[in-house]
């Protein structure tokens with residue numbers, strides 16, 4: 001996330017994430033699932049601006065009319081939570097410009113929520129300790145705390161326990177977001193946790209080596225088969241990416257879907273893969289990067 005002070009306010013670029021590895025070892029007594037995931041932030045950003053406003057309300061405007069701007073929006077929930085936890089009483093006006101497709105497994109809503117915590121902490125000069133901000137993030141959603149870290153981290157628990165990992169080389173991807181979305185809750189509901197969970201070890205070793213081809217071999221997502229059983233048409237996206245072998249080291253669905261990504265051998269290869277995929281009508285296609 002990139003946070004900048006601007007005249008009279010704060011501006012944030014809130015990135016999307018990809019899950020390069022996602023295992024779901026089991027269901028928890030609280031109804032959530034235990035996860036182990038390698039997540040990376042990529043350079044596709046929602047833009048948010050925050051300005052002081054008279055009164056003590058939270059007013060959100062958003063350029064995507066399909067999204068709610070009341071307490072159902074994670075931005076409003078994050079702002080209200082920070083206000084009640086800190087006791088701060090100013091009003092704020094927030095403008096949200098969406099670029100990250102919704103229900104795609106790219107966690108745009110979670111990233112917007114993390115951006116809101118970080119921005120308002122700065123705007124209101126709260127100096128909230130990082131651990132306390134992370135705890136609030138976990139209360140808003142399982143993926144929110146990741147965005148207070150990055151660019152690469154292992155997330156455990158229900159996703160909210162985040163451990164940074166170093167990124168020795170930039171990673172280049174081609175991203176395909178189909179028009180059809182998937183609900184995270186639906187996908188988890190239909191999952192049968194594995195008898196023997198897969199280890200995250202090999203892909204972490206590959207990342208440490210800085211080898212895209214090794215990393216490609218380690219890509220894994222336990223939720224992909226479930227998502228494809230709910231939306232069989234996603235197989236077309238999967239197969240189109242799998243057919244791009246010379247450009248890509250591997251491909252995978254992100255999170256609970258419905259976006260897929262291919263890992264490029266380098267930036268040029270990811271961009272070439274995007275050019276091949278664009279005319280196929282699979283959805284929205286773009287080359288993106290996770291940089292150190």
Ligand SMILES: C[C@@](CO)(OP(=O)(O)O)[C@H](O)COP(=O)(O)OP(=O)(O)OC[C@H]1O[C@@H](n2ccc(N)nc2=O)[C@H](O)[C@@H]1O
Nearest residue numbers: 031032033105106107141142143158184185188255256257
């Ligand atoms: C699958 C993942 C992978 O990164 O991402 P997305 O595809 O949503 O981006 C995450 O686990 C999603 O995290 P997030 O989208 O923040 O989930 P939440 O809002 O906390 O929960 C939405 C619903 O998903 C289910 N859920 C979520 C996380 C988890 N560890 N176990 C679950 O069972 C629960 O039914 C919950 O009510």
Ligand SMILES: Nc1ncnc2c1ncn2[C@@H]1O[C@H](COP(=O)(O)OP(=O)(O)O)[C@@H](O)[C@H]1O
Nearest residue numbers: 072073074102103104105106107108109110112
């Ligand atoms: N600021 C926001 N941006 C996007 N979606 C939001 C936001 N706030 C709440 N939501 C709700 O969260 C749902 C999924 O969020 P999103 O993070 O985009 O997808 P995913 O969980 O698949 O990564 C959407 O259906 C949307 O109604």
